[in-house]
Structure formats: C-alpha cells, structure tokens
Amino acid sequence: MLLATLLIDYPILRETLSHTSDVTVTWEQSDLTEDGDHQLLVWVDGDEFAAFDAALEADPTVTAPVRVVEFDERRLYQLELTPEGHRSSVYPLVIEEGGVLQEVTATSEGWRFRVAFPSDEALERFYAFFVEQDLEVELRKLYEKGESVGGAGTRSEFGMTEYQHEALVAAVDAGYLDIPRSCSLAELGDRLGISPNATSERFRRGVKTLIENTVYPADQSS
Missing domain, CATH: 1.10.10 (Arc Repressor Mutant, subunit A)
Structure with a gap:
C-alpha cells in the first residue's frame, strides 16, 4: 500500500476559496447518487463565513449549499457538484482505483490530498488525471506501508520493501x-x-x- 501526500491546484471550490484567506475546508464524505450526482460533506473552519457563503453562491463547481451543523468557528456544509465540478472531480477515479482518501483539506493556496493507493500504477493514474487537465500537482510525500508478514510490502534488512x-x-x-x-x-x-x-x-x-x-x-x- 502506498501512502501519498499531494498538493493540487484543484478546481472545486477554487473560486470560493480565492475570496477567503482565513478559511480551511476539510472533506468529510462523498456520495454518488443513482442519478449520477456527486454530493459531498465538508467542514469549514475560520471566521470569514459571510465572505465564504457569498462566494459559494457564485462558485461554478458547486450548487445547492446547505448548512448541516453550525458552531462559532466551524460549520458542516452539504454541497452538490455542478456538471463543471463533476467533470473536475477525481473522486470517481479514486473509487475505481481502489484508493482511500485519508485526509483532504483546502485553503486559498490549494488542496492537500493524503491518499492510500493499492499500487504504483494507481498513484500514477491519479497523478496523470491532473496533468491531463493542465492542473498543477506536486507529490510532497510518498512511502510504502507493509501489508503483511511475508508479503510484497515487508521490509528487508536495509529497510526496503x-x-x-x-x-x-x-x-x-x-x-x-x-x-x-x-x-x-x-x-x-x-x-x-x-x-x-x-x-x-x-x-x-x-x-x-x-x-x-x-x-x-x-x-x-x-
């Protein structure tokens, strides 16, 4: 199993986040409906909710925002991707490749993905998804996690898999x-x-x- 951390200029919520310098979005869950719609839950932390909500209404990648839970500096939103957002979404590819999103956060500086991949090829296809769309993507960390004793992920005497x-x-x-x-x-x-x-x-x-x-x-x- 490969654990990778990537920084990505991801289009989803890019417009909204460009209007908020002190807001962090944390992905919580995604669901694909029977009609093919992509709904997601995201936590939003910060103190610029007025600016965030205003920008959210005009964001071309999401629609139908609903505040599910509200705290002083933290809110849970349910969003639905627009056709433009759906075309930009990497989530269907993650599911197809058998990947697991472990942590996904975003700020005005871009998105940070921490993903577990079953193989080098799966990671390569994930990376290529952004390259083919002319999006900036940077692999920041990568390491292999041993799968089982005696398996292909176990370490040798020199620490190699x-x-x-x-x-x-x-x-x-x-x-x-x-x-x-x-x-x-x-x-x-x-x-x-x-x-x-x-x-x-x-x-x-x-x-x-x-x-x-x-x-x-x-x-x-x-």
Whole structure:
C-alpha cells in the first residue's frame, strides 16, 4: 500500500476559496447518487463565513449549499457538484482505483490530498488525471506501508520493501546501472511489469532507502 501526500491546484471550490484567506475546508464524505450526482460533506473552519457563503453562491463547481451543523468557528456544509465540478472531480477515479482518501483539506493556496493507493500504477493514474487537465500537482510525500508478514510490502534488512529490492536487483541484472547503460528505463519496467514512471519512482525510493540505512550517517548532529 502506498501512502501519498499531494498538493493540487484543484478546481472545486477554487473560486470560493480565492475570496477567503482565513478559511480551511476539510472533506468529510462523498456520495454518488443513482442519478449520477456527486454530493459531498465538508467542514469549514475560520471566521470569514459571510465572505465564504457569498462566494459559494457564485462558485461554478458547486450548487445547492446547505448548512448541516453550525458552531462559532466551524460549520458542516452539504454541497452538490455542478456538471463543471463533476467533470473536475477525481473522486470517481479514486473509487475505481481502489484508493482511500485519508485526509483532504483546502485553503486559498490549494488542496492537500493524503491518499492510500493499492499500487504504483494507481498513484500514477491519479497523478496523470491532473496533468491531463493542465492542473498543477506536486507529490510532497510518498512511502510504502507493509501489508503483511511475508508479503510484497515487508521490509528487508536495509529497510526496503520487497518491491524496491526487486527493482534494484533487476536494475543490476539488466544492466541499467552499467556504463554505458545496456538497458533503458522502459525495458526495466517491462521486466518488472510496470510503467516507466512507476519504475523510476520505485527505483529511486529503493536507492534512497538503501543509502539512508547503510552509508548515510546515522547521527547528523555530530
């Protein structure tokens, strides 16, 4: 299982958030109705509710806002995506890929997604969704979580997962590290059965983990 944190210039509520500098939106839940409508619940924290509500009414990505719960500086809203918002929504892709949204927040600076993915390929398709729409997306954190003892997610003596260990061994066997190289990234990916982008990510994570657990100084303060 891959746990990824991404910063995204996501269109949904972008217009509303651009009018509020001190508001944080936290996604709570999404539901797809039988008619294909996309409803979502979001918590809104801050002290600019008047500006937020006014901007919300004119936002092209949402409609039919309903305040479900109200506190002094915190409100729960139910929103429905407009056709424009539905086209921009990545939620159907997350469901299709078997991903799990662990934490999703937004401010005037953009959206922060923390998502668990079942594979490198699922993460790659999630990332590509935004690239294909010419949206800015930045992968900030990524690590693999072990799935079970003896499974492909377990760690080796150097802290690498078996997937990472497999990638490094395959790189040596195929000549990817030779000078000059006798194997391309695409050919290495074919050996592993994954895309070149996924191969590059897995290889670099494996090398980084190997270095940190072997030659990298254990105590950086000295």
